Amino acid sequence: MISVGGLAPPGWVMTVSGAVPASAIGPTLMHEHLLCDITLPEMRGVPHRPVTLETHFAALYRPEQHPGNHVLDDPALAARELAPFRAAGGTHVVELTIDGIAPDPQGLRRIAEASGVGVIAGCGTYITPYLNAETLALDEDALAARIEAAVTTGIAGTDVRAGIIGEIGCSWPLHPFERRALVAAARVAARTGLALTVHPGRDEAALREIVDIATGEGLAPDRLVLGHIDRTLFSLDAMIRIAALGAVLEFDFFGIETTRYWIASVDLPNDGARLRYVRGLIDAGFGGRLLISQDICTKARLAAFGGHGYAHMLANVVPMMQARGFTDGEIATLLVETPRRLLARAA
Numbered sequence: 001m002i003s004v005g006g007l008a009p010p011g012w013v014m015t016v017s018g019a020v021p022a023s024a025i026g027p028t029l030m031h032e033h034l035l036c037d038i039t040l041p042e043m044r045g046v047p048h049r050p051v052t053l054e055t056h057f058a059a060l061y062r063p064e065q066h067p068g069n070h071v072l073d074d075p076a077l078a079a080r081e082l083a084p085f086r087a088a089g090g091t092h093v094v095e096l097t098i099d100g101i102a103p104d105p106q107g108l109r110r111i112a113e114a115s116g117v118g119v120i121a122g123c124g125t126y127i128t129p130y131l132n133a134e135t136l137a138l139d140e141d142a143l144a145a146r147i148e149a150a151v152t153t154g155i156a157g158t159d160v161r162a163g164i165i166g167e168i169g170c171s172w173p174l175h176p177f178e179r180r181a182l183v184a185a186a187r188v189a190a191r192t193g194l195a196l197t198v199h200p201g202r203d204e205a206a207l208r209e210i211v212d213i214a215t216g217e218g219l220a221p222d223r224l225v226l227g228h229i230d231r232t233l234f235s236l237d238a239m240i241r242i243a244a245l246g247a248v249l250e251f252d253f254f255g256i257e258t259t260r261y262w263i264a265s266v267d268l269p270n271d272g273a274r275l276r277y278v279r280g281l282i283d284a285g286f287g288g289r290l291l292i293s294q295d296i297c298t299k300a301r302l303a304a305f306g307g308h309g310y311a312h313m314l315a316n317v318v319p320m321m322q323a324r325g326f327t328d329g330e331i332a333t334l335l336v337e338t339p340r341r342l343l344a345r346a347a
């Protein structure tokens, strides 16, 4: 049996600074990065190119071709970037930088202390191209043990505990390592009462497979978040089909207003189109199974480099929702109640 000694009490949330009651959770972004390096493996080692006024749009439009853009490595800058989010009423950010994309749990704790914004850290492994041979050789039990350690004692030998599992990297078709990682993550989530959040492969069948694997390990589907719906499903009908499986659908590219997706030839929706999907899913009865976030992982999207910053959701998207007739209750469900339900440890 797993030791649960280091977990938050049931109904409490584990932040990088310690456990807090779920009632402390206010408006929360459930899928962000504050410190990370998501540079494409083939671009590692290429000299960095600064993001300037002249290069800002290029860095937004082709982020992967702008070396250094995918590197966030300054805790003081991250704390400053969170100030407008806090001023707009935000209380917490879920930081999903996991193995393969340069997690820095101690840095997250410094950011939380400096900014006054609570940070909940994720744990686990990203998609296989980002992982080293040692990690790729791990079996299910070893992967589960690493996740268990991250949530009970601390991430990677630190005393900073993870409060959510993921974003677990999955491709389509699912790589054998990614299947082991997902099985391990779901197993620990089911045993510990933590939520699981997944970076899915880009296919409706990939989402179905992830739900099958996670629930097969005993995880309740409403403890499973399927991220990046924005670049995975392209019709309301498909979204309703997946939502009907009981998992939480997360639109986490808010603020990305460009069509081009940096990793595949799909058309991204803009914020208005995202809100039409969210409206449609609420009207179909799935309002309690939805999350909205920004997945910031590039300099170009930070305010210091001319981007929209972490406050975009509260400063710009919420007013757009209000103007479109979303009720205060619907908005609170998306930004407060569902994050609170997922982050609070289930008994």
Ligand SMILES: [Zn+2]
Residues within 6 Å of the ligand: 031, 032, 033, 096, 167, 295, 297
């Ligand atoms: Zn992410």
